[in-house]
Amino acid sequence: MAYLALCGAALAADGTPKPEALKRLVHQDCGSCHGITLRGGLGPDIRPASLARYTSESLTAVILDGVPGTPMPPWRPLITGTEAQWIAEYLLTGGTP
Amino acid sequence: MKRAGILLALLATLGLPLPGNCAGATGDLGLVVERETGSLLVIDQSDHAAIGRIEGLGDLSHASLVYSPDERFAFVFGRDGGLTKVDILDQAIVGRVMQAGNSIGGAISDDGRLVAVSNYEPGGVRIFDTDTLEMVADIPTGSKTVGLVDAPGRRFVFSLWDSGETWIADLSKGSPAITRITGIGSNPYDALITGDGRTYIAGLFGDDGLTALDLWQDQPAPIHILPDYGREEQDLPVYKMPHLEGWAQAAGEFVLPAVGHHEVLWVDANDFHETGRTQTHGQPVFAMARPDGRQVWVNFAHPLNDTIQIIDTLTKKVIHEIRPGPAVLHMEFTPRGHEVWVSVRDAGKVVVYDTHTFEQLAEIAAISPSGIFFTARAHRTGL
Numbered sequence: 001m002a003y004l005a006l007c008g009a010a011l012a013a014d015g016t017p018k019p020e021a022l023k024r025l026v027h028q029d030c031g032s033c034h035g036i037t038l039r040g041g042l043g044p045d046i047r048p049a050s051l052a053r054y055t056s057e058s059l060t061a062v063i064l065d066g067v068p069g070t071p072m073p074p075w076r077p078l079i080t081g082t083e084a085q086w087i088a089e090y091l092l093t094g095g096t097p
Numbered sequence: 098m099k100r101a102g103i104l105l106a107l108l109a110t111l112g113l114p115l116p117g118n119c120a121g122a123t124g125d126l127g128l129v130v131e132r133e134t135g136s137l138l139v140i141d142q143s144d145h146a147a148i149g150r151i152e153g154l155g156d157l158s159h160a161s162l163v164y165s166p167d168e169r170f171a172f173v174f175g176r177d178g179g180l181t182k183v184d185i186l187d188q189a190i191v192g193r194v195m196q197a198g199n200s201i202g203g204a205i206s207d208d209g210r211l212v213a214v215s216n217y218e219p220g221g222v223r224i225f226d227t228d229t230l231e232m233v234a235d236i237p238t239g240s241k242t243v244g245l246v247d248a249p250g251r252r253f254v255f256s257l258w259d260s261g262e263t264w265i266a267d268l269s270k271g272s273p274a275i276t277r278i279t280g281i282g283s284n285p286y287d288a289l290i291t292g293d294g295r296t297y298i299a300g301l302f303g304d305d306g307l308t309a310l311d312l313w314q315d316q317p318a319p320i321h322i323l324p325d326y327g328r329e330e331q332d333l334p335v336y337k338m339p340h341l342e343g344w345a346q347a348a349g350e351f352v353l354p355a356v357g358h359h360e361v362l363w364v365d366a367n368d369f370h371e372t373g374r375t376q377t378h379g380q381p382v383f384a385m386a387r388p389d390g391r392q393v394w395v396n397f398a399h400p401l402n403d404t405i406q407i408i409d410t411l412t413k414k415v416i417h418e419i420r421p422g423p424a425v426l427h428m429e430f431t432p433r434g435h436e437v438w439v440s441v442r443d444a445g446k447v448v449v450y451d452t453h454t455f456e457q458l459a460e461i462a463a464i465s466p467s468g469i470f471f472t473a474r475a476h477r478t479g480l
Contacts, residue, residue: 028424028442029399032337035176036132036158040199041217042241042258042286042338066334071284071302073334078400 017086023095025079026087033071038091043071048094059088123168123185127429127471129440129447130173131464132157137173138447138463139188140438142431142471145449145459149188155179161202161468164475165227166209171470172227174203180214182230185472192230196223204247207478211268213253215245222255222266224273234273236266244288244299244341246479248312256285256299263288263299263310265317280319281308286356289341290479296366298322300341302356309369322369323362332357333380337398340383343479344430347390347410354381354395361395363413373413378404383427386410387452388434394452396425396439405439407455417455421448429469440466 027036033043044050051059063084066074075084125142131150135157139149154160156177163172170191173181178200182192199218205211211233213224221237222245240259248254251269256262261283265276283303290297290312297310297317306323339354346352350372351364361384363373379401386393393408402424407417422444429438436458439448442465449459474480 029336031158032399035156035199037156037177039177041159041176041201042243071335071338073336075334077334078336 017083019086022083022086022090026090030087046091048092051092054088054092056085056088056092059092060085063087121186123472125471126168126185127438127469128162128171128173128183128185129463129466129470130157130160130162130468132160132442132467133465135175136464137171137183138461138466139185140447140461140469142436145461147461147463151183151188151190153190154181154183154193157467159201159467162470163203163205163212163480164470164472165205166475168472168475170227172203172205172212174200174214176200178216178218180212180225180230182227194225194230196225196232201241201243202245204245204253204479206247206251206253206268207249208251211251213245213247213255213266215242215255217241220257220259222253224253224266224268234266234268236264236273236275238264243286244297246288246290246297246343248290248297249294249478252312254288254290254297254310254312256281256288258284258286261285261303263297263308263319265312276316278310278317278319282306282319282321286338287341289343289345291346291366292343292478294478298341298345298351298353300339300353300356302335302338307353320369322364323371326355326362326371333359335380335398336400337380337382337402339381339398342383342385343477344383344385344388347386347393350410352384352386352393352408352410354384356380361393361408375408375413375415377415378406378418385428385430387437388430388432392416392452394428394437396428399424402426419450419455422446426467427469429471432471432473438469438471440469442466 034046035041038046064076066072127140129138135154136152141148155175158176171183178197180196184191197216200216203214220240224234240257242255245255253266261281263278266273282301285299286302288299299308306326309320310317353362360374379397381395384395395406406415409416422441424442427440447461
């Protein structure tokens with residue numbers, strides 16, 4: 001199940017995101033650069049206080065399209081817009097989207 | 098006493114050997130990092146078995162470790178800045194300091210007296226006495242530091258992500274004498290040192306190619322490797338930075354993971370010119386030569402990280418492919434290379450393969466395993 005999630009199938013049949021699969025993606029794979037606890041690594045801290053300048057929409061756009069000129073890659077090839085929005089809200093609220 | 102008796106009975110019931118190893122031999126033992134639980138699994142190479150677990154090491158995401166020269170102690174570098182000294186025989190933590198806020202790897206000096214830790218926050222390197230874990234030197238760099246390795250002569254070498262420099266810290270005379278080398282390139286992300294301690298190679302994220310330094314020179318000058326590599330094609334998004342490790346040398350060539358491309362690159366170890374490319378299943382994370390150099394085993398970045406490919410060094414062709422399971426994070430060869438141990442994070446296991454037949458020999462349960470480290474690393478420069 002976790003593997004399917006990483007391949008962009010973290011949506012249930014009705015199109016709603018699967019929270020456990022997306023949480024795993026955030027901590028394990030975003031965590032490659034941002035740290036498993038999201039406190040930062042080669043990439044910046046992405047806990048709520050550090051993301052205060054983002055709205056849900058602007059953070060969703062960063063997740064989908066990356067930040068050109070930095071190592072932040074676009075995740076659009078791997079996840080849907082709905083999933084990116086779920087992740088943005090998860091990050092902005094510190095785990096209670 | 099009664100409580101100890103119950104504990105021992107419980108261990109016996111679980112089929113685990115009792116802690117403490119009276120024979121005192123550690124040569125075929127190793128440690129597996131269990132990143133989410135902050136624990137280490139103690140493994141026995143000959144028995145294909147886990148023989149214990151050491152807990153309480155904090156945040157072990159992206160953790161690595163090095164061994165003391167006597168192969169009894171491991172120094173574990175946690176992401177949360179924790180530096181933990183572990184006794185493998187007693188399977189216990191014997192020292193622990195929180196030395197920074199955010200760390201990435203470390204190294205032990207050739208004489209085994211100093212352990213150095215590379216820090217993101219605050220950026221720099223801190224050096225500790227291996228007996229007491231007291232800090233003996235603090236080297237702030239004003240940058241995230243990466244690619245920290247040991248070099249002969251009580252030296253440590255590391256690179257600066259933000260400013261594109263490599264520093265050599267020489268501790269042979271007590272306080273560190275620093276040699277700064279600028280112009281390494283944009284955003285070095287990791288580095289390796291060859292087993293002879295002569296060549297340091299930094300991988301670059303922000304520039305094409307890699308940069309080598311000849312550490313046998315008094316003032317090493319950057320040697321740019323494959324400076325035009327990748328310009329002709331669009332880079333793919335990079336979901337995981339590759340790793341460089343001193344296992345990358347095979348039969349007189351370096352085999353190096355490409356950044357943002359589905360290939361590994363072959364470079365002549367003497368003059369650094371490109372000798373070939375091998376197309377691979379995905380973006381390589383580790384490209385590791387079997388200790389004899391005859392094969393190179395490659396694992397891949399998310400989302401293609403369920404697969405390992407094996408490349409033949411003579412033909413540079415992929416000769417075999419295996420699928421150990423979801424999220425293959427690390428591979429460790431036995432010292433002479435007859436087996437490779439593979440961590441499969443999302444399947445919760447370490448899988449052992451015969452490197453000659455590719456047959457699976459064993460599976461060992463582990464909790465979200467990442468790095469695997471055999472004690473033989475104690476005697477290898479750069480590991």
